[in-house]
Amino acid sequence: MRMVITLKAENSIDLPIDHNHIIQSWIYSSISKELATFLHDEGFVVNGRTFKLFCFSRLMGNFSLFPARQRILYSGMVQLVITSPLNYFIEELANGMLLSPSVRLGSNDLIVERVDVYDEEITQDEIIVKTLSPITVYSTLLRMDGRKYTAYFAPRDPEYNEMITNNLIKKCQAILNSSREFQVGDVLVTPIGMGKMNIVRYKNIIIKGYSGRLKLSGPKNLLQTAIECGLGSKNSQGFGCIEIARRH
Incomplete structure (x- = not known):
């Protein structure tokens, strides 16, 4: 499944240039403690390799870089794509967004403007x-x-x-x-x-x-x-x- 989250701020969104860990932490905090603990600590093991079976995009939106301060400043709206074959993971995320439409990302208070969830079936080789x-x-x-x-x-x-x-x-x-x-x-x-x-x-x-x-x-x-x-x-x-x- 694929989930597209549209986030909106009153002003700009101020984050470190390297903020993957902030987004990852927010994702884990947006699902149940049991599922977050399983994915973070255990995951799915194949031949000694562990897989969490989800991934996410960069934040997508208009931005300005400030390398001297190691900061990135997004304009008032961004989108994030999260994908996973685990339907229950995406469903928990979507339900969490709908029940709590305000989120904290770093030091920014954001509003969940929209959540789109859909399947993308591959039909070609x-x-x-x-x-x-x-x-x-x-x-x-x-x-x-x-x-x-x-x-x-x-x-x-x-x-x-x-x-x-x-x-x-x-x-x-x-x-x-x-x-x-x-x-x-x-x-x-x-x-x-x-x-x-x-x-x-x-x-x-x-x-x-x-x-x-x-x-x-x-x-x-x-x-x-x-x-x-x-x-x-x-x-x-x-x-x-x-x-x-x-x-x-």
């Missing part, structure tokens, strides 16, 4: 998508001296397609609660254009991601997983949210 938040794909490696370091991959790197596909397969298995077998080559991720590298700081951790357009080809259930769970890693921290690119 090839789709064009665009990122609503950067996709991050990485691996933790060892240096010669034994120290760990994080290697981030770009859309045109040879490892990118395999790592995205492996991640998607595990998410799909978590949704289906089965060990259904897929092959790494089942999904083909083709970047359209060069894409843009984004550097995001999440709780003092530097994360690299890429935004742009991609062509996804493969089984419909894996493409559905991509639309609902996001692509790449750290989806519940605000990375990898995508939507079908509609031509106007």
Whole structure:
């Protein structure tokens, strides 16, 4: 399911430039304590990997950046997209918004102007998508001296397609609660254009991601997983949210 929340402020919305953790915290606080605790502390485990099975976009709206102060100032209205295959998660969020139409985001008091919830069913085995938040794909490696370091991959790197596909397969298995077998080559991720590298700081951790357009080809259930769970890693921290690119 896909949820689009429209938030309105009387004046501007003043946030740190890197505010993914603020949005994530607000999402957890907007659902029941039991569900929030389960998703945050446990999640869905597949082959030792844990998945929260939701993701969210950047805040979308007109803004001005103030790098010297590390602040971003949005005009009076913004939108946020939240996606998940867990219908009960989206329903809890929507009910919470309707019952408590005022929210606190950082130091800002906002009004929930509108909540739209809908299903987006994938009916084709090839789709064009665009990122609503950067996709991050990485691996933790060892240096010669034994120290760990994080290697981030770009859309045109040879490892990118395999790592995205492996991640998607595990998410799909978590949704289906089965060990259904897929092959790494089942999904083909083709970047359209060069894409843009984004550097995001999440709780003092530097994360690299890429935004742009991609062509996804493969089984419909894996493409559905991509639309609902996001692509790449750290989806519940605000990375990898995508939507079908509609031509106007």
